[in-house]
Amino acid sequence: MNWSWSYFFEYLTNGLMLQGAWTTVWLSVVSMAIGLGLGIVAALMKMYGNRALRYVAEFYIWLFRGTPILIQLVIIYTGLPQIGIRLSVIEAAILGLALNEGAYLAEIIRAGIMAVDKGQDDAGRALGMTWRERMWIVILPQATRTIIPPLGNQFNGMLKTTSLASVISMEELMRNAQMLAQIEFRVLEVYIVAAVWYLVLVTIWHQIQLRIEAHYEKPFGPAAAVASEGERELAKAVRAAGATNT
C-alpha cells in the first residue's frame, strides 16, 4: 500500500489548497448572490410580466436548465472570444455559474411566491401599497421562508459545482488540487484532501443554513404561548389531570 499520512497532512494545510478553498467560498457566494438577483427578476417576469417579458424569462430558464453547466462555462470562456467577447477567467466563471443558478432559482422563487396566501396581497392593496411595495414589504419576505430550505440546498450544490470552473482554469479548490497532483503525483492524498475541504465547507454552510431557517421560522413558532383565556384554562386543567395520573 502506498498511502502517505504525511503527504495527507501536508496537503491539508498546504497554502495552495487553503487558497483554493477560499476561492471556492467567495466564488460560490458571489455567483449565488448574482444568481439570486437573476432568479428574482426572472420569476417576477414570468409571473407578472407581459407576454414579451414572460417569453424572455421562459427562454432563459429553458436554455440554462436544459444545457450542461460545463458546456455553458466552456462556451462563455473559450467560445465567445470567437465573436469578439473576451472575458477573464474570473468573469467567465462568475457569469456562467450565476446564469445557471439563476435559472434554477427562478423556479424555486416562483414556487415560494405562489405559496404566499392571496389574502396577503389583498391586505397590502387595501393599505394602499403599489405592486412594488407589496412585493418587497409583504410577498417576498414571506416567500423567503418557503424558499430558504431549497435555496440552502442550491448553495450546497453551488459549493461543489464551482469545481467545474477548473476546466476554464479558474484557480479554485479543484484546480489547485490538480496542480499539486502534478508536482508530486500523490494523487490519492491530494484529491482526498480536496474532498475533505468540500465536506468542511458544506458542513459549515449547513450550520449557517439552520440558523437562517430558525430566524425565518421564528414568527411561525408555537402559538400556544399567548393562547386565549379559555384555552389557557383548558391547558391548565389538562396539565392538572396529567399530574395526578403520574
Next chain:
Amino acid sequence: MSTHGEMAMTETGQATAASAADTLPEPPARPNGKVKTLGEPIVTVEQVHKSFHGNHVLKGVSLTVRQSEVVVIAGRSGSGKSTLLRCIDRLETIDDGRIVACGNLMGFRETNGRRVALRDHEIARQQREMGMVFQNFNLFPHISVIDNITVAPIRIKKVPRAQAREEARALLERVGLPEKENAYPRQLSGGQQQRVAIARALAMKPQVLLFDEPTSALDPEMIAEVLDVMVDLSHQGMTMIVVTHEMGFARAAADRVLLMHEGSIVEDAPPEDFFTKPTSDHTRAFLSKILQH
C-alpha cells in the same frame, strides 16, 4: 374556495347572531344621548355591474353612504355583498357603472367625458383613503403586531418611525391589546388578530372603514370582543360599511341595514324597520332563517 366551505362559514355566523345580540348594548346608544348627524355622501356606487367568468355577481347596484354613517350589508353567501365591498376598495375591477369614494372616481380618471384607467400607484393612492378588515384577518405573519400596524404608515405615508410607533401603541390601547405589541400574529387568538387588523387599518387614518365578514372566522366567544371595538368606532363617528351576519351589531350600531339578494340590493332601511317591517319577501325569508336558531 368550495361552496361547501362558504356555507359552513355562514351557518356559524348565523348560529351566533342571536347570542351576540344578547351581549351587545341595546339600540343606538349614541354618546351623550345626542342624535347622530350624518355628513355629506362619501361613498357613491352607481349602477355597478360585475361578472366573474360569465357569472353575473353585481347587477346594477347603487348605494350612497354618508359621512359617519354605519351601513350593514347582509345577505346569503353568493349574494354579491363581499364583491360589492371589494369593488368599493378597488380590490376588484368593475365591468360597468361608477364608484366615487372619498372624492375619487375609483380606478379611473375622467377627462372630457372620457375614462382613462389609472396606473398602479394612482390606484394605491385612492385605496389609502379607505381601510379594510378581512374575514381571515390577513395580518402579515412574518412581522410583529406593532410592525403590522406601523409598516404602512412608515413605508407608504413616510410617517416618522417614532411617531408611527407612538400612534400604534395608542391604537393597540384602543382595541384593548396594549401588551401585545411584540407578539407575532400566530401567537394571538382569532379575536385578538382581528382587533390588531382593525388597528392596522386605522393607522392609515382612513375616511371609511370596510369590514368583510369580520367575525365569520371567529369562535363564538371571541365575536363580542371584535364587535365591541366596532361599536366603539361607530360611536366615534367612523364611516363604516360592514358585511356581516351579526344582526346584534346591526341593531346596536347601524344607521341602515341592507339586504343583498342575487346581485341586487332588495332592502335598504333603518334597523328598526328592517327587523320589524321589511318590505321585501327576501328580507322576511332571511330574518326567519336567522331567527330560527
